[in-house]
Amino acid sequence: MERAGKGNRVAAQGYWKVPTPWRLLNSMSFVIGLLVALVIVSAAGVIVPQGAPDAAYLQKYGDVVGRLILLFGADHLFRVWWYVALWGVVVASLVVCSLNRLPFISRTVFGRPLLAGPADFKTYELNASIRLPMPGPEAMSQAKRLLKRRRFKWFQRDGRSEGLEAALAHKGSLERLGPFITHLSIALVLVGGMLASLAGSRHHQPAYPGQSFEVPDLSYKESAGFHLGRILGRTSERELIHEEMSFMDWRGLPDIPEKEVSFSLRVDDFEIERTADGMIADYKTTATVLDPDSVLTRVIEVNEPLVYEGYHFYQSSYGYASRALDSVHLLVTDKEGQPVGGHLNVPFDTPVPVPETQLTVVVSDFIADFVYDIETRTATSRSDEHRNPAVLIEVYRRGEKQFEQWLMMRGMGAHSSKDEGYDFRIAGYEPVMYTVLEVRKHPMINVIWAGFAATVVGICLSFYVTQRRIWVGVLERGPRESEVFLAASSRKDKETFRRYFENLLREMKGVAK
Amino acid sequence: MTGATFFWIALFAYLLGMVLHVFEATRRGRSGRRTAAKEAFGPLGKAAAAAMVVGFMSQTAALLVRGIYAGRIPITTFFGYLSVLSWLVVLAYLIVLYKYRWTTLGAFVAPVAFVVIVIASLFPMRLEEQLIPALQSYWLQIHVSVALLGEAAFAVGFAVGVLYLVKDFKPESVPQGAWARSAVCLLGSLILGALLGRLLFGAPLEGPEMGAGMRFISALGAGAVIALPLAAVSHPWIVKRAKGTGLGPFVFGVAVSAMLVGGVAIGIMNTQMGFVPSGDGKVSVFVGAMMLVSVPVFLLLTKAFLLLRDKIPRAELLDEVGYKSVAVGWPLFTVGALIAGAIWAHQAWGVYWSWDPKEVGSLVVWLVYAVYLHSRAKWGMKASWCAITAVLGFCAAMLTLVGNLVLGGLHAYG
Numbered sequence: 001m002e003r004a005g006k007g008n009r010v011a012a013q014g015y016w017k018v019p020t021p022w023r024l025l026n027s028m029s030f031v032i033g034l035l036v037a038l039v040i041v042s043a044a045g046v047i048v049p050q051g052a053p054d055a056a057y058l059q060k061y062g063d064v065v066g067r068l069i070l071l072f073g074a075d076h077l078f079r080v081w082w083y084v085a086l087w088g089v090v091v092a093s094l095v096v097c098s099l100n101r102l103p104f105i106s107r108t109v110f111g112r113p114l115l116a117g118p119a120d121f122k123t124y125e126l127n128a129s130i131r132l133p134m135p136g137p138e139a140m141s142q143a144k145r146l147l148k149r150r151r152f153k154w155f156q157r158d159g160r161s162e163g164l165e166a167a168l169a170h171k172g173s174l175e176r177l178g179p180f181i182t183h184l185s186i187a188l189v190l191v192g193g194m195l196a197s198l199a200g201s202r203h204h205q206p207a208y209p210g211q212s213f214e215v216p217d218l219s220y221k222e223s224a225g226f227h228l229g230r231i232l233g234r235t236s237e238r239e240l241i242h243e244e245m246s247f248m249d250w251r252g253l254p255d256i257p258e259k260e261v262s263f264s265l266r267v268d269d270f271e272i273e274r275t276a277d278g279m280i281a282d283y284k285t286t287a288t289v290l291d292p293d294s295v296l297t298r299v300i301e302v303n304e305p306l307v308y309e310g311y312h313f314y315q316s317s318y319g320y321a322s323r324a325l326d327s328v329h330l331l332v333t334d335k336e337g338q339p340v341g342g343h344l345n346v347p348f349d350t351p352v353p354v355p356e357t358q359l360t361v362v363v364s365d366f367i368a369d370f371v372y373d374i375e376t377r378t379a380t381s382r383s384d385e386h387r388n389p390a391v392l393i394e395v396y397r398r399g400e401k402q403f404e405q406w407l408m409m410r411g412m413g414a415h416s417s418k419d420e421g422y423d424f425r426i427a428g429y430e431p432v433m434y435t436v437l438e439v440r441k442h443p444m445i446n447v448i449w450a451g452f453a454a455t456v457v458g459i460c461l462s463f464y465v466t467q468r469r470i471w472v473g474v475l476e477r478g479p480r481e482s483e484v485f486l487a488a489s490s491r492k493d494k495e496t497f498r499r500y501f502e503n504l505l506r507e508m509k510g511v512a513k
Numbered sequence: 514m515t516g517a518t519f520f521w522i523a524l525f526a527y528l529l530g531m532v533l534h535v536f537e538a539t540r541r542g543r544s545g546r547r548t549a550a551k552e553a554f555g556p557l558g559k560a561a562a563a564a565m566v567v568g569f570m571s572q573t574a575a576l577l578v579r580g581i582y583a584g585r586i587p588i589t590t591f592f593g594y595l596s597v598l599s600w601l602v603v604l605a606y607l608i609v610l611y612k613y614r615w616t617t618l619g620a621f622v623a624p625v626a627f628v629v630i631v632i633a634s635l636f637p638m639r640l641e642e643q644l645i646p647a648l649q650s651y652w653l654q655i656h657v658s659v660a661l662l663g664e665a666a667f668a669v670g671f672a673v674g675v676l677y678l679v680k681d682f683k684p685e686s687v688p689q690g691a692w693a694r695s696a697v698c699l700l701g702s703l704i705l706g707a708l709l710g711r712l713l714f715g716a717p718l719e720g721p722e723m724g725a726g727m728r729f730i731s732a733l734g735a736g737a738v739i740a741l742p743l744a745a746v747s748h749p750w751i752v753k754r755a756k757g758t759g760l761g762p763f764v765f766g767v768a769v770s771a772m773l774v775g776g777v778a779i780g781i782m783n784t785q786m787g788f789v790p791s792g793d794g795k796v797s798v799f800v801g802a803m804m805l806v807s808v809p810v811f812l813l814l815t816k817a818f819l820l821l822r823d824k825i826p827r828a829e830l831l832d833e834v835g836y837k838s839v840a841v842g843w844p845l846f847t848v849g850a851l852i853a854g855a856i857w858a859h860q861a862w863g864v865y866w867s868w869d870p871k872e873v874g875s876l877v878v879w880l881v882y883a884v885y886l887h888s889r890a891k892w893g894m895k896a897s898w899c900a901i902t903a904v905l906g907f908c909a910a911m912l913t914l915v916g917n918l919v920l921g922g923l924h925a926y927g
Contacts, residue, residue: 028891035884042877043909046870047738065713078868193866202863282646302646303861314863440863448865452852459844495833 025089025096034093038086045077087190094187098180108176108467112155114166115471115487124471124487126501131483132512136476139484140165142511143472146504152470164485165474170467175491178462185454192447202440204316208432212266212290215311215439263291263309270318270435283315285435300437310441317436322368322384324348326430328391330361335421343427351396358397359422365392370408379406386431393424467491470504484508516582517638519575520596524630526568527603531623533561538620539820558616565623569603572630576600583640588657589648590640594914595633597658601665602626609669609834617824618834621672628777629668632915635784652857659849660875664910666842667882671907673835677900678766679818680825682759691755695764698751699744703804706740707733710797723790723798731794734801762897767814768807769904773911774814775807835903836889843882846910850875874913881906 024030048069049056057075058066073080121127132139144154144167152169160166207213269286282301289296289308298306306313330344332354341355351362369382370390379390394404409426473485486505490497537557576597579587587593606622609615644653711732723731733740749761779802782788789798825831854872855865866872885902892898 028887032884032887032891035880035887039877039880039884042873042880045868046873046877050868062714078873280646282649301649303650303652305860305863312863314861316863438863442859445859445865448855452855456848456852459847463840463844495829 022096025093026100031093031097034086034089038090041077041083041086044074045083048074048077050078051076084194087194091187091190094183094190098183098187101180105176105180109173112168112170114155114157114168115473115485116166117162117164118473118475118485121471121473121485121487124489126488126498127486128501128505129483129485130505130508131477131481132508133481134512135480136165136474136482139482140167140472140474143167143474143484143486143508144169146507146511147470147472150504152468163475167472169470169472172465172467174461175465175467178458178460178465180458181454182458182462185451185458189448189451189455192444192451196442196444196448202438204436205439206319206434206436207265207267208321208434209267209269212264212288214264263289265313265437266290267435267437268297270433272318272433283318283435285315285437287313287437312440312442314438314440315435316438319384319434319436320368320386321432321434322381322386323366324432325363325366325391326432328363328429329427330393331425331427332357333423333425335423337423340422348432354422357422359402360396360399361424362394362396363391364394364404366390367406370406372406389429391426391429395424466493466497468497470501516575516578519571519578520634520638523568523572523575524627524634526564526571527599527623527627527630530561530564530568530619531627533557533564534616534619534623535817537561538617538824539817555616558619561619561623562610562616565603565606565619569600569607572596572600572603579640586654586658587640588661589644589653590636591915592633592636592638593640594657594661595629595636598661598664598668599626599630599633601661602629602668605665605669605838613830613834615826615830617821617826618669618672618676620821621676622669624774625668625672628773631777632780635780647861650857650861652853652860656849656853656857659845659853661849663842663844663846663849664907664914666838666845667878667903667907667910670835670838670842670903673831673838674900674903674907675766675770676825677828677831677835678759678762678897678904679822680828680831681897681900682763682818682822684758684819684822686758687755687760691752691758691760695748695752695755695760698748699764699768702740702744702747703733703736706736706738706743707801708736709739710734710736713739714797723794727790727798730801730805731797732801733804734797734799737797737800737804740804759897762901763818765901766904767811767818769908771807771811771814772803773908774810775803775805778806778810779803832899835900839882839885839903839906843879843886846875846879846882851879871913874909878906878909878913881909 052075054070054075057069060066061069069075073082077083115121118129121129132142134142140156144156147169148154152171154167154169156167157165205213266288267285268288269284271284273281273284275281285300287298287300287306289298289306291308296308300306300313300315302315305315325348327345327347330346332340332344334340340357344352344354344361346352346361346363348363348366351360353360367379367381367390369385369387370379371382371388372379379392382388388408388410390406390408392404392406395402407424407426409429468488468490470486470488475483475485477483486501486508488497488501537555576587579593583589586597588597602622603626606619606626609618609622707729714732714735745765748764749756752760755761779788779799782802783799788802789795854875858867859865881902885899885906888902889899
């Protein structure tokens with residue numbers, strides 16, 4: 001009886017003759033086929049690496065398969081239009097099925113159908129009749145008492161039909177809402193996700209401690225056109241990130257276009273915490289929101305983003321400056337090779353007197369990957385990596401410059417002058433680190449969270465609540481005798497419910513004694 | 514005793530339990546038509562259950578030692594994760610055993626637990642002192658442990674699914690010649706797959722120092738992409754005269770079980786002997802070797818399953834236990850793997866969904882069980898298709914679990 005949803009009836013009539021879209025979307029067989037198709041296609045997207053250059057597919061899979069992969073866009077499968085469209089069909093099907101079943105669901109959740117005559121009770125798999133030596137109303141109230149004690153809700157009709165006094169005890173009717181809520185909330189999550197991918201935006205922002213940056217206006221990336229281009233075109237996520245990262249120069253800060261922004265963020269500090277044995281424990285950026293209305297300082301860690309006015313700031317990456325240093329540890333020795341003044345800590349671009357001498361030393365420049373061009377006599381950096389670090393030191397005596405020289409970490413030291421013969425070596429240096437924060441906006445995130453919450457509610461109702469109904473009918477068989485008819489149905493756990501029903505019967509019979 | 518000692522005791526106890534269970538289940542003689550619900554424990558069944566209980570307690574001790582030492586649920590390494598998974602599978606087995614007094618199930622669940630704990634033992638047992646920053650969140654415990662609970666329930670669903678396919682099989686009504694045709698179809702698909710694999714994917718799948726044998730295995734593995742669907746499509750068509758006898762689903766159930774065992778065997782061979790070469794073609798060599806090992810395992814399992822048939826309880830009970838395991842597992846998997854994962858990803862990576870291989874793998878698992886639930890609603894429990902999806906779902910979950918070892922991605926923590 002309860003299985004006959006409208007969808008099933010449509011299927012039984014043979015929709016293949018008139019497969020209107022509505023009927024198709026409502027058909028369970030179609031849904032199963034759709035899910036199987038999604039399983040196969042998504043699994044293929046896991047096996048085929050995503051976002052590699054075209055040539056890589058031709059090389060790895062051969063000419064034929066490689067070309068097929070590129071033709072169907074399986075190299076960026078999860079953004080290709082037909083894959084997105086497949087999920088679109090899922091959403092349509094979820095909505096159509098839910099709408100189609102709505103009248104039926106509301107009937108089964110809120111309806112209180114009663115059985116009209118004794119014959120109706122026999123149509124249920126679980127049914128029984130008991131004779132009780134008591135008048136009808138008393139038998140009915142005994143049944144009511146027993147079922148209410150079992151936390152059933154009681155519905156009883158006034159008056160009789162065919163001499164039968166009828167009632168319905170029910171509980172867990174909300175179960176029938178479960179699939180409805182689950183389906184619609186999954187549709188909500190999918191729609192929210194699709195819209196969010198059209199409107200979401202992100203930006204990688206490098207910054208040195210002490211620097212502040214205006215929070216970029218991400219609106220140009222929020223346009224639907226920009227993201228549709230990504231779906232229809234071939235721009236992969238990785239290329240986008242690459243494009244964003246590539247305009248970091250040696251000072252790290254990209255030119256931020258002049259746009260209207262509401263607030264700025266100042267990076268106060270960045271540090272890498274390590275454990276005693278040198279393993280990385282955490283990356284921490286201390287940042288302050290500079291807003292005319294408020295000032296807020298927070299520590300941003302990997303799992304703890306800063307959230308302000310809808311913008312999320314995540315700890316994304318870090319790096320070392322390639323043309324600046326925090327300080328250099330210099331080791332100065334005299335001509336006998338004896339150390340002078342111990343380790344000398346020289347901050348970048350700051351004159352520091354060398355103890356026990358009349359010299360002053362300044363570290364005025366730094367190159368991460370030092371190379372010297374003899375023809376042009378210029379020092380340049382081959383890369384941004386700290387492969388061959390070198391500093392330019394300038395040595396003064398009583399304010400008069402004696403000489404300047406590049407000192408390489410891995411090279412020989414420099415002699416300050418021939419007559420005094422002081423020797424300068426780099427013992428180590430403290431690099432300047434910059435942090436990279438990811439700035440994001442999540443326009444539809446609350447819709448997604450709401451969808452998740454509703455999904456959990458729907459699933460709990462579907463799986464952990466069971467609709468149980470017990471129909472009771474009482475016929476008067478004499479002045480002090482009545483016959484009680486019982487029929488019962490449960491949506492789940494039928495074996496358990498059978499035992500439950502048998503217990504109930506036993507208790508009903510016990511009432512007579 | 515250290516945690517590792519308890520772990521090894523558990524591993525060998527599960528092995529003993531598995532062997533005893535299989536003996537008990539396949540023993541000739543007292544097969545009869547006992548109803549499984551009240552099936553009395555025989556001495557062998559009792560011994561098998563006792564071995565499993567001893568193993569379970571020992572593994573509980575191992576996990577406690579490890580957990581107390583680490584100060585958290587020890588699920589942050591592959592060893593820890595798989596170890597807890599095998600522990601949960603045995604827990605689920607003990608619950609079913611207690612509730613249904615059904616020892617035959619042990620012959621199917623014990624091997625799953627054993628296979629998982631053996632795979633766990635292949636990974637380094639070292640416990641990391643310091644979690645990398647990305648994992649320092651309470652969401653780690655929620656996301657991983659709830660997903661794990663779901664997967665343990667799926668393992669029971671898998672075992673019951675295979676049992677259903679074995680029970681559904683009626684060898685007496687298979688017409689003459691259908692067996693032979695089935696065998697020819699499977700072998701033919703394998704050979705054709707290997708040839709096409711060689712032809713289509715060709716040399717790039719072969720490492721520079723592979724011998725002829727290794728090249729053949731690699732081609733076989735590459736061809737599995739073709740051979741498996743080919744076999745799946747052609748098998749019902751070729752054995753169509755055997756329709757209704759359950760031969761097709763039976764072959765499927767045995768083949769999947771055989772490949773699971775084959776995968777573990779190759780995994781063990783690889784860690785002990787370095788069987789699979791690194792570099793190009795390692796995946797295809799692994800799959801090819803797995804398929805080769807599956808062939809003798811397939812024959813052995815067919816024999817064992819046929820002996821077992823009479824002892825499997827009626828289909829209603831199988832359906833009830835199978836459905837309940839999915840009804841417990843699927844909601845937990847939804848909440849743990851997908852929803853908690855998305856919330857954590859939003860917090861840690863700034864994006865709740867990034868189509869990472871493990872994310873898509875979990876989505877595939879979720880979809881396969883969605884197919885199970887819809888098929889059961891549409892066709893009822895009588896459809897062996899439901900059992901097939903339950904079997905496939907667990908396989909997909911296991912592949913997703915270890916997939917990032919090969920495929921990499923954001924979840925590649927090791």
